[in-house]
Amino acid sequence: MSLNYNIIVGLEIHVQLATRTKMFCGCELEFGQPPNTRVCPVCLGMPGALPVMNKAAVEAAILTGLALNCTISRFTKWDRKSYYYPDLPKNYQISQYDLPLAENGYIEIPLEDGTSKKIRIRRAHLEEDAGKNTHTLGNFSAVDLNRAGTPLLEIVTEPDLNSPSEVRQLAQELQRIVRYLGVSEADMQKGHMRFEPNVNLHITQDGQVFKTPITEVKNLNSFRALERSIACEVNRQLDEFLATGKTLQIGNKSTYGWDDVNQMTVLQREKEEAHDYRYFPDPDLVPVAVSDEWLSRIASRLGELPLAMQQRFVRDYGLSDYDAQVLTAEKSTAVFFDAAVRCGAQPKRICNLLTQTGLKLANEKQTTVDALGISPGRLAALANMVEAGQISATSATVIFETMTQTDEDPAQIAEQKNLLQKNDAGEIEALIEQVIWENQKAVSDAKSNPKKAKKAMGFLMGQVIQKSKGQANPKIVAELLNRKLMA
Amino acid sequence: MSDFQTALELRDAIAAQHCSSTQAVQQMLNRIEQVDPTVGAYLSIFADRAIQDAKRIDQKIAAGQPVGPLAGVPVAVKDNLCTTFGTTTCGSKMLEHFVAPYNAHVIERLQAADAIIIGKTNLDEFAMGSSTENSALRKTVNPWDSSRVAGGSSGGSAAAVAAGLCAASLGSDTGGSIRQPASFCGVTGLKPTYGRVSRYGLITYGSSLDQIGPLTRDTADAALLMNIIAGHDSRDSTSASESIAVKPDYLADLKQPINGLRIAVVPTLNAGAEASVQNAIEEALKVYQSLGAERIEITMPHFDYAIAAYYVIATAEASSNLARFDGVHYGYRSPNAGNYIEVYSKSRDEGFGPEVKRRIMLGTFALSSGYYDAYYVKALKVRNLIRQDFVKAFEKADCLMLPVSPTTAFKIGEKTDDPLQMYLADIYTIAVNLAGLPGLSVPCGFDAKNLPIGLQIITNAFTEDKLLRIGQMYQSVTDWHKRNLPL
Incomplete structure (x- = not known):
């Protein structure tokens, strides 16, 4: 049967x-x-x-x-x-x-x-x-x-x-x-x-x-x-x-x-x-x-519907369906996100800032992300700083939170709070020279002991960043350190 | 001060301080005490309140303060108009002790005009009837012959004016309920165009037919009352806006006769009235002709179907409008109800009289599945055809003249056992409600039994000013309306 x-x-x-x-x-x-x-x-x-x-x-x-x-x-x-x-x-x-x-x-x-x-x-x-x-x-x-x-x-x-x-x-x-x-x-x-x-x-x-x-x-x-x-x-x-x-x-x-x-x-x-x-x-x-006349007056209030917006975020901004869905759950979030993107920033960065920090803050304050006191332009600026390696993701969260309390732009806050990453190659190179001088054993491990090379490399990276008080951009440190050791 | 002064005369006398409002009201109250036990026009009298109001108006006049157009004049209102003072009973056991939480639009207008509302008048229960015999609360007789009916449903309002128990009154007209009692009692009665007077606070019988209007001693008083009660009210969606129909000053040109007046008559219709009525109408037409009017004979092909259509539409609407009287929220609740279904069935069974139940059942049937098209929809088609008859008539003529009722006032009890005979007596008035037109009843003679006869004049929608002028032309050369009861 x-x-x-x-x-x-x-x-x-x-x-x-x-x-x-x-x-x-x-x-x-x-x-x-x-x-x-x-x-x-x-x-x-x-x-x-x-x-x-x-x-x-x-x-x-x-x-x-x-x-x-x-x-x-x-x-x-x-x-x-x-x-x-x-x-x-x-x-x-x-x-x-x-x-x-x-x-x-x-x-x-x-x-x-x-x-x-x-x-x-x-x-x-x-x-x-x-x-x-x-x-x-x-x-x-x-x-x-x-x-x-x-x-x-x-x-x-x-x-x-x-x-x-x-x-x-x-x-x-x-x-x-x-x-x-x-x-x-x-x-x-x-x-x-x-x-x-x-x-x-x-x-x-x-x-x-x-x-x-x-x-x-x-x-x-x-x-x-x-x-x-x-x-x-x-x-x-x-x-x-x-x-x-x-x-x-x-x-x-x-x-x-x-x-x-x-x-x-x-x-x-x-x-x-x-x-x-x-x-x-x-x-x-x-x-x-x-x-x-009445009908067209009403129709003019229609705006973009949520599913269309969700699909557009996937299509035009390259977001995952999950991200797009989270962003379009509430109109205020979606519109704010869209505006920030249009201010010229990488969509995924803005998405991360909004979904990981913005929504959390809005939820705590029982409000919406557009009512946090941050303009889409400032959020875009913050995203761009992350993108350019000027600040770390962790620092971005701190700056985001601070932006809800002050009227300062993210760069000002980063500077005041000493959160700017060091991207100056010369400065970082000086620190690397110092670390190499102080850690000869690790340097030789990194160069010629395949068993310990990875760990030694990590140790040297950590030392450099520590000396920079956390402000050296890890990407640049890794690149310069590699070059130095290969030389 | 005569008991039969017109409202205008009385107003002017009070304004000129020839008499006080307090005197006028007191005199009226005394007369009510003497006469109304016989006439039975009133369901409630507001003696203390009326005297207080009158004193207030007298003080205003004495102090030279501006007063309204009906200042100090005692008027009566039909007891289906909601007032926050006293009860609003609709002549029904259902609402015998009901106190409305708000004032009807027309009550507000009367109060704003400084009129003194001295009491509320008897009516057929929920305005359903043509003799006021359907009142569950009181018997009203015709002041001209106490063995006869005053007409209905606004029998109390007509009898009160005729018996000198108020200077003017308000009634409501769904199928002739102002015009027919006005005719039976020898007073002037106007049913305005549907939408001219706000129905807000008029306890509904047939929503698409009901209209509030004045019952007065002459056309000038009707014009005066129209100036007060007519006009747009945003609380009634069916009330005509100023853009549809500007409210004129009904008194302004009242005395200007209409030159070259063309009067339509329907000989086949008039032939249905008793001889004395036919004769009086013919005499009235001759009066108009002597004033230069032209008589045009026309046909109204669908007039005969008016009663049938009316008793479907009015009862259909009534069956729904009266559904709210269920014993749950207000009004009569049966003490014998054991559950909520019985609260409905027993309260309605015990609270409504036989005519109201008959109409509720008729209307419920007409709206029932399977019968709706055959009755309600067909009745609406007839209604349209009747409207068309009037449209055609007014292409040829300024007005239509016909009797108000085929007979003069009939004996009390004469028709109570034969509701169909009672319904058929509305033949001349009902079509006007179906077409939504204004209709005026003016006294035009007496029959051999010394009972008043009424002439009905109908004009196009929202031309009450013209209609009243036509009535005034007649009253300026006749004195039927001035015949008062022997004191």
């Missing part, structure tokens, strides 16, 4: 947009505040209160749609999605039904082997978030509506993902994109990005293809949980298929929740409920026309 299978995953993603105010009212988006303190008649759904569209949220959604290579609808509208739930004050959610703001796009995700893959985006639409029900009051539940009305971008992918790691890659890439665009904080733990995978398997058994019932997985609050839940579902569905032979049918989609403690998916709802949301256009709002 032969059996192999393909994993089929599509994602429904909710991205919370980091606008100043809510989707349809002027309440400020502030989280972790006491319950029901960031609310007004509109987001409380009070009688007679009316929604007013937040233009900034629409722009953020369009910008994201453009980054996902979508077609932006030039005419769209708001629809009411009706269902009763205590966290939904109007008992309808303002959403977009048949005219989503963006559709038919794709996201290019980097794969672990260094290649990339395009995952099609079916649609992306804007809607308002609900509040939160809490159940800590015994016989009563409580409703906090601070979150109600927060703008959410719902992104739906086609089922183009074929492994748990691809799903994680997409999630991380999307996070990187929305952070680059500045449209979301995209913190999964805080619920800024919520992923609901739809998973099933196409199993080929004895030449016949069987599709397992689709499951939707909820409660995923980390990339790890997302990836593991898929792996878990794959095993569960495979086992279930082998045990029962159950295949995909209309209405047998079920919902599983992720149990983070036991690291497994748990059945929440057996059958898909037949919801009738009674969508219809919200008569309290007016349709949205996206003009050429």
